[in-house]
Amino acid sequence: xxxxxxxxxxxxxxxxxxxxxxxxxxxxxxxxxxxxxxxxxxxxxxxxxxxxxxxxxxxxxxxxxxxxxxxxxxxxxxxxxxxxxxxxxxxxxxxxxxxxxxxxxxxxxxxxxxxxxxxxxxxxxxxxxxxxxxxxxxxxxxxxxxxxxxxxxxxxxxxxxxxxxxxxxxxxxxxxxxxxxxxxxxxxxxxxxxxxxxxxxxxxxxxxxxxxxxxxxxxxxxxxxxxxxxxxxxxxxxxxxxxxxxxxxxxxxxxxxxxxxxxxxxxxxxxxxxxxxxxxxxxxxxxxxxxxxxxxxxxxxxxxxxxxxxxxxxxxxxxxxxxxxxxxxxxxxxxxxxxxxxxxxxxxxxxxxxxxxxxxxxxxxxxxxxxxxxxxxxxxxxxxxxxxxxxxxxxxxxxxxxxxxxxxxxxxxxxxxxxxxxxxxxxxxxxxxxxxxxxxxxxxxxxxxxxxxxxxxxxxxxxxxxxxxxxxxxxxxxxxxxxxxxxxxxxxxxxxxxxxxxxxxxxxxxxxxxxxxxxxxxxxxxxxxxxxxxxxxxxxxx
Amino acid sequence: xxxxxxxxxxxxxxxxxxxxxxxxxxxxxxxxxxxxxxxxxxxxxxxxxxxxxxxxxxxxxxxxxxxxxxxxxxxxxxxxxxxxxxxxxxxxxxxxxxxxxxxxxxxxxxxxxxxxxxxxxxxxxxxxxxxxxxxxxxxxxx
Ligand code: HEM
Ligand SMILES: [Cu+2]
Numbered sequence: 115x116x117x118x119x120x121x122x123x124x125x126x127x128x129x130x131x132x133x134x135x136x137x138x139x140x141x142x143x144x145x146x147x148x149x150x151x152x153x154x155x156x157x158x159x160x161x162x163x164x165x166x167x168x169x170x171x172x173x174x175x176x177x178x179x180x181x182x183x184x185x186x187x188x189x190x191x192x193x194x195x196x197x198x199x200x201x202x203x204x205x206x207x208x209x210x211x212x213x214x215x216x217x218x219x220x221x222x223x224x225x226x227x228x229x230x231x232x233x234x235x236x237x238x239x240x241x242x243x244x245x246x247x248x249x250x251x252x253x254x255x256x257x258x259x260x261x262x263x264x265x266x267x268x269x270x271x272x273x274x275x276x277x278x279x280x281x282x283x284x285x286x287x288x289x290x291x292x293x294x295x296x297x298x299x300x301x302x303x304x305x306x307x308x309x310x311x312x313x314x315x316x317x318x319x320x321x322x323x324x325x326x327x328x329x330x331x332x333x334x335x336x337x338x339x340x341x342x343x344x345x346x347x348x349x350x351x352x353x354x355x356x357x358x359x360x361x362x363x364x365x366x367x368x369x370x371x372x373x374x375x376x377x378x379x380x381x382x383x384x385x386x387x388x389x390x391x392x393x394x395x396x397x398x399x400x401x402x403x404x405x406x407x408x409x410x411x412x413x414x415x416x417x418x419x420x421x422x423x424x425x426x427x428x429x430x431x432x433x434x435x436x437x438x439x440x441x442x443x444x445x446x447x448x449x450x451x452x453x454x455x456x457x458x459x460x461x462x463x464x465x466x467x468x469x470x471x472x473x474x475x476x477x478x479x480x481x482x483x484x485x486x487x488x489x490x491x492x493x494x495x496x497x498x499x500x501x502x503x504x505x506x507x508x509x510x511x512x513x514x515x516x517x518x519x520x521x522x523x524x525x526x527x528x529x530x531x532x533x534x535x536x537x538x539x540x541x542x543x544x545x546x547x548x549x550x551x552x553x554x555x556x557x558x559x560x561x562x563x564x565x566x567x568x569x570x571x572x573x574x575x576x577x578x579x580x581x582x583x584x585x586x587x588x589x590x591x592x593x594x595x596x597x598x599x600x601x602x603x604x605x606x607x608x609x610x611x612x613x614x615x616x617x618x619x620x621x622x623x624x625x626x627x628x629x630x631x632x633x634x635x636x637x638x639x640x641x642x643x644x645x646x647x648x649x650x651x652x653x654x655x656x
Numbered sequence: 657x658x659x660x661x662x663x664x665x666x667x668x669x670x671x672x673x674x675x676x677x678x679x680x681x682x683x684x685x686x687x688x689x690x691x692x693x694x695x696x697x698x699x700x701x702x703x704x705x706x707x708x709x710x711x712x713x714x715x716x717x718x719x720x721x722x723x724x725x726x727x728x729x730x731x732x733x734x735x736x737x738x739x740x741x742x743x744x745x746x747x748x749x750x751x752x753x754x755x756x757x758x759x760x761x762x763x764x765x766x767x768x769x770x771x772x773x774x775x776x777x778x779x780x781x782x783x784x785x786x787x788x789x790x791x792x793x794x795x796x797x798x
Contacts, residue, residue: 321737357745408740412748421751424744 117606117648119525123622138223139625144209145523146230150237151205154196161189163585166547166578172565182564183250184265190253191270195277196237198508199366202373203284203319204233206515207312209523211288213616213623214306216297216632221290229283232276239273242266252562254363257344257355261336268337271330278323278330281369285319288312297615298656299634306614306638307383307396311376314400318365318372318407326362329355353419360411368407370504371471372400374511375442378464381514382446384612385461386453389639392445399438406435416487425484432482439475443468458610459533463514466541470506474499477552492562495555498548505544513540513591520595521609525622526602532594539587546580611646614638618653630655667716675716682709 124141134142164185168176177185212220220226243249247266251259260267292313296305305313333355335341342348344355383390390396412420412428446468455461477499481487490496521527550573551559559570566574608617613636619627633654636644686705694701715721720728 321734325741351749353748354745357741357748361741408737409744412744415748419752420748421754422756423751423754424748427744427747 117604119604119622120620120624122624123525123620124625125524125622127625136227138219138227140208140212140220140223140226141523141623141627143223143226143230144205144207147200147204147208147233150230150233151197151201154192154237155201158189158192158197159585159588161185161192163581165189166581168564169566169574170578172568172571174564177564179564180250183252183562184248186562187249187252188244191249191274192240193504194253194366194370195274196240198370198504199281200233200277200284201512202377202508202515203288203312203315203369204229204280206377206512206519207284207288207315207373210519210616211309211312212291212295213522213619213627214309214614214638215292215295215300216615216628216634217291217295218627220287221294222287225283225287229280229287232283233280236273236275236277236280239269239276243269243273254359255330255333255355256359257333257336257352260333261344268334271334275327275330275334278327281319282323285316285323288316289320292316297632297634303394303397304634304637305397307379307390307393307400308373308376308614310397311372311379311400314404315369315372317401318369318404322362322365322369322408325358326366329358329362332358353415356415356418356420357411360414361408364411364414365404365407367500367503368403370508372403374467374508375400375439377511377515377518378446378467379442380612380614381460381464381518382449383639383641384518384610385458385464386450386455387611387641388449388453389641390445391448391451392441393639395441396445399441402438402441403435406431406438410435410482413482413487416484417491429482429484429487433479436475436479436482439471443472443475459528459530459537460514460518460610462534462537463510463517466537467507467510467514470502470510470541470544474502474504474506477502490555492560493555494551494559494561497561498551498555501548501551505548510540513537516595518610519616520598521602521605522616522619522621522623524599524602525604525620526598526600527605527609528598528602529594532590536587536590536594539590540584543580543583543585543587547577547584548580550577606648607650608646608648611648613640613644613646617646618651620650628653628655667719667722671716675712679709679712 124139128137134146137143137146164176165182168174168182168185208220208226212218243266246269247264249263249265249267249270251263251265251267255267255271292305292309332341332343336344340348343350344352346352379390379396410428410432412424413432416425416429477495481490481496481499517528517533554570554573557570559566605621607619607621609621610617615632615634615638616623618632633656635654682705686702689701689705714731720731
């Protein structure tokens with residue numbers, strides 16, 4: 115069937131840059147976020163490639179050790195605070211979640227726009243730091259070094275502090291939206307699983323992020339007025355900083371992965387054309403992850419000098435966080451079993467996620483084992499572990515989600531062939547880059563060093579080639595996705611024949627999303643009852 | 657809607673006065689108790705009274721008792737997480753000094769390590785590699 119782009123939609127209803135910068139439309143704010151966050155991803159990626167370039171040889175190529183410290187710090191800080199934490203909630207959560215629950219917008223549209231401006235302010239502080247001395251503490255800002263480093267620590271702390279508020283605003287907004295603005299008939303157990311995931315994420319954002327704010331504020335006070343809270347000479351405790359930091363940052367890894375898991379639930383159900391298996395288990399395991407994630411932070415501190423008692427308790431509790439993730443993986447596989455699977459691009463991303471995230475999760479359990487982590491801590495094994503979860507998990511999910519909703523966001527389809535090539539490039543490039551890092555780690559290659567023993571050169575070179583393949587892959591994606599915005603074939607309202615509510619609107623949706631208040635007529639995964647079509651059907655409203 | 661009803665809820669003046677005097681009485685108790693020495697119980701007693709007072713304020717003056725139960729959940733949730741943070745951190749800070757006695761025993765006396773005969777420099781020495789990294793790991797975050 116040939117489709118056309120509707121005459122009036124949210125992209126052309128108002129024009130001019132002012133209509134964008136002052137917009138209260140959740141869809142446009144999602145796109146504003148997309149521009150900033152993807153630009154940050156690009157910046158972080160440039161630093162990644164610089165790091166991999168330097169590591170082609172144990173001798174100096176581009177940077178000396180000081181520069182190298184700056185490169186990995188900036189890479190980490192940009193990727194974590196500017197890219198991965200805001201990515202899925204702020205871009206896709208903003209765009210899709212209100213559509214999914216049949217709402218006209220989020221509960222507080224102005225707060226939503228404010229969160230974007232706050233993000234931009236945080237971004238500016240980070241850029242300012244970049245040009246006024248850089249930063250060399252690593253993204254973890256551990257004391258005592260961070261209270262002494264002569265780089266631009268204060269600006270970068272301010273950046274992370276400010277960005278935290280943007281995150282809290284988004285979380286707060288989504289919690290209220292999901293409680294208040296669900297379409298009539300949409301009970302909690304009729305919510306698409308992406309919404310559940312966003313909800314669980316929002317809880318962590320609101321509960322944990324203030325602790326990050328406090329931590330960073332204390333560190334600033336330490337630097338500026340020397341309050342001594344982390345300084346043993348004044349009765350303070352440098353390890354206390356790590357408690358503060360990881361009390362936020364371990365839950366924060368779930369801010370990063372939970373929304374990704376939500377996307378994967380949607381993709382697997384849609385492309386298996388089957389009712390999702392174990393809906394309630396998946397929904398509650400999100401809450402389970404959100405909760406248990408708060409009890410394990412000490413597994414980052416096994417060799418930091420925390421007491422043996424604490425180390426044993428944290429190691430024991432860490433094993434529990436594997437359970438909810440395991441539940442999800444098994445339910446996704448069970449959903450695919452006997453489904454009629456179509457391997458469109460978003461599904462390929464979802465399958466990559468399943469494989470890579472499983473590896474990341476299992477190696478997490480390995481690291482959580484106290485006696486093993488004593489050896490593996492701060493080696494490339496850890497580097498590989500968290501890249502398998504953050505890139506293999508979250509980034510696969512982001513790109514799966516972007517490909518899935520791209521036709522909804524812009525009304526146009528991208529080139530499927532190029533898209534499949536790109537997915538394969540990323541998957542292969544990723545494994546080339548990171549799998550050898552597990553091996554290097556077990557052989558004792560420490561992380562955060564500009565140089566290494568000659569015996570590692572082969573593996574480091576191999577890893578760098580993988581990074582290059584990934585870089586080219588992402589460039590390819592950027593090209594065909596942007597091309598699709600202008601020249602892609604009109605996609606129609608429901609190109610994937612999915613059952614969640616966002617597909618009942620035209621693509622791109624109108625400014626107000628729905629005509630009147632829609633009523634939920636079928637569950638999000640009722641593939642056994644409803645046959646979805648790629649055409650607009652009038653929905654019931656009140 | 658339920659929430660609006662909760663907002664319109666007005667408590668009798670007497671209740672406010674009762675709670676208010678309760679707070680005053682507790683304040684007096686705090687002052688009196690501070691004059692006596694209960695040893696290690698000092699802190700516990702003072703904190704106990706403070707908690708009761710805070711609860712009274714939250715329940716009646718801040719209307720938590722009459723509001724939608726979700727706010728109660730949110731409020732106690734935040735206290736719970738604060739508790740988790742402090743208690744778990746104390747598992748560390750209070751037990752930092754614990755040193756366990758260790759007994760040394762000979763282990764695998766006949767074990768040998770194989771390496772290429774010609775490599776004698778420290779760099780490619782496998783045993784030296786591991787000891788290098790072990791010390792790196794401890795310091796690399798600082
Ligand atoms: C099955 C679940 C997981 C377990 C059991 C687990 C366990 C661990 C452990 C024990 C460490 C500390 C290793 C060390 O420093 O010696 C660690 C590090 C890390 N993990 Fe995980 N993890 C899990 C999932 C995740 C997820 C989902 C993410 C992010 C999306 C993540 C991101 C990280 C990061 C960023 C680090 C390194 C932090 C640093 O020191 O810079 N992990 N993980
Ligand atoms: Cu962790």
